[in-house]
Amino acid sequence: MAKPVSIEVWNPNGKYRVVSTKSMPGTRWINLLVQQDCRVEICTEKKTILSVEDIIALIGTKCDGVIGQLTEDWGETLFSALSKAGGKAFSNMAVGYNNVDVEAATKYGVAVGNTPGVLTETTAELAASLSLAASRRIVEADGFMRAGLYDGWLPHLFVGNLLKGQTVGVIGAGRIGSAYARMMIEGFKMNLIYYDLYQATRLEKFVTAYGQFLKASGEEPVTWRRASSMDEVLQQADVISLHPILDKTTYHLINKERLSKMKKEAILINCSRGPVVDEEALVEHLKQNPMFRVGLDVFEDEPYMKPGLADMKNAIVVPHIASASKWTREGMATLAALNVLGKIKGYPTWSNPNQVEAFLDENSPPPAASPSIVNAKALGLPVSKL
Ligand SMILES: NC(=O)c1ccc[n+]([C@@H]2O[C@H](COP(=O)([O-])OP(=O)(O)OC[C@H]3O[C@@H](n4cnc5c(N)ncnc54)[C@H](O)[C@@H]3O)[C@@H](O)[C@H]2O)c1
Numbered sequence: 001m002a003k004p005v006s007i008e009v010w011n012p013n014g015k016y017r018v019v020s021t022k023s024m025p026g027t028r029w030i031n032l033l034v035q036q037d038c039r040v041e042i043c044t045e046k047k048t049i050l051s052v053e054d055i056i057a058l059i060g061t062k063c064d065g066v067i068g069q070l071t072e073d074w075g076e077t078l079f080s081a082l083s084k085a086g087g088k089a090f091s092n093m094a095v096g097y098n099n100v101d102v103e104a105a106t107k108y109g110v111a112v113g114n115t116p117g118v119l120t121e122t123t124a125e126l127a128a129s130l131s132l133a134a135s136r137r138i139v140e141a142d143g144f145m146r147a148g149l150y151d152g153w154l155p156h157l158f159v160g161n162l163l164k165g166q167t168v169g170v171i172g173a174g175r176i177g178s179a180y181a182r183m184m185i186e187g188f189k190m191n192l193i194y195y196d197l198y199q200a201t202r203l204e205k206f207v208t209a210y211g212q213f214l215k216a217s218g219e220e221p222v223t224w225r226r227a228s229s230m231d232e233v234l235q236q237a238d239v240i241s242l243h244p245i246l247d248k249t250t251y252h253l254i255n256k257e258r259l260s261k262m263k264k265e266a267i268l269i270n271c272s273r274g275p276v277v278d279e280e281a282l283v284e285h286l287k288q289n290p291m292f293r294v295g296l297d298v299f300e301d302e303p304y305m306k307p308g309l310a311d312m313k314n315a316i317v318v319p320h321i322a323s324a325s326k327w328t329r330e331g332m333a334t335l336a337a338l339n340v341l342g343k344i345k346g347y348p349t350w351s352n353p354n355q356v357e358a359f360l361d362e363n364s365p366p367p368a369a370s371p372s373i374v375n376a377k378a379l380g381l382p383v384s385k386l
């Protein structure tokens, strides 16, 4: 028998029971559910990561839908429990859903939602921040000041790299990778080399147009190139940012061999998922190459870091905060709640999950649709005509 889990309840007499495994920012997501006759239960347990047993206890015997987190293991056991409780909807409060067994969800007829679009710019901004912090050694320099070591300006003090005119490499030029590339190109006049399974046409057009603009103003134009292999990016780029999804093809995409192909003074940024990088190999590479720098938002065994990483001065580490702006986190909560609500109410799914602005406008009611259901096709869900 699972132990009881502490909860906060909104609209106790609501017809549909929706559980959120965590408190989420803002109140719009709660209001939208309550207005549509949902009883909302929010888990208030102190521990950060809930176990499968905790979530089974939360689901109980009657549950219409769950909003969950990327730290939870949504596999066969949980989807079976949700289905037994009458549930038909689950949404991750995240765009990435590598913690979810979508096949198992589909088997039990459970729709799986995610939250694309609302976090693109925020996440790209953190990748850009880490790129700047690493190239200009901001964290090291901050530590130096606080330690009282600064005793006057010196020509060699914390000399870093100028980004202008260097090459930025993007691996996974989807929504976030493309937004990051635009920031680095427009902001710092860097040239682009990217690798993706698909052509990033819009990004290419942007760089071409910006290059023409610079040329017309008498400046050196920026350039772009789509690499035919990932190794080309690793060999040519000065700053490399990783933005693919995590799946079998991207696990340890950056390993010992690939690290050795990168420039000795390159900067590597990871705001995708920790296991995209072999973190043990990375620690070794950082030790051997003191001028190589990394900016990491994600880790292979979160919340832990591999031994030695925390001691490396050439590593900047932050705790998975890439999407942590107020607007984005409130938007993610709204999209996740609307994914679950849409399925409960029998609404169709939104036709373009990359364009979710209509759901985020606080001044008008959201469309009667689920913003983004990743297994919509497999479940045969209708598509919104709005
Ligand atoms: N650190 C954070 O807080 C944070 C925030 C948001 C997203 N993310 C991560 O970023 C990922 C990307 O998000 P997105 O919205 O840009 O997704 P997206 O689907 O728009 O982009 C992912 C891109 O990766 C490419 N890709 C897939 N497999 C590849 C491979 N083997 N090699 C090269 N490219 C490959 C895809 O073709 C696609 O263009 C998410 O899945 C999530 O894991 C992390």
Ligand SMILES: O=C(O)[C@H](O)CO
Binding pocket: 070, 093, 094, 095, 096, 097, 119, 322, 323
């Ligand atoms: O996938 C995601 O959305 C992030 O990791 C959290 O924002």
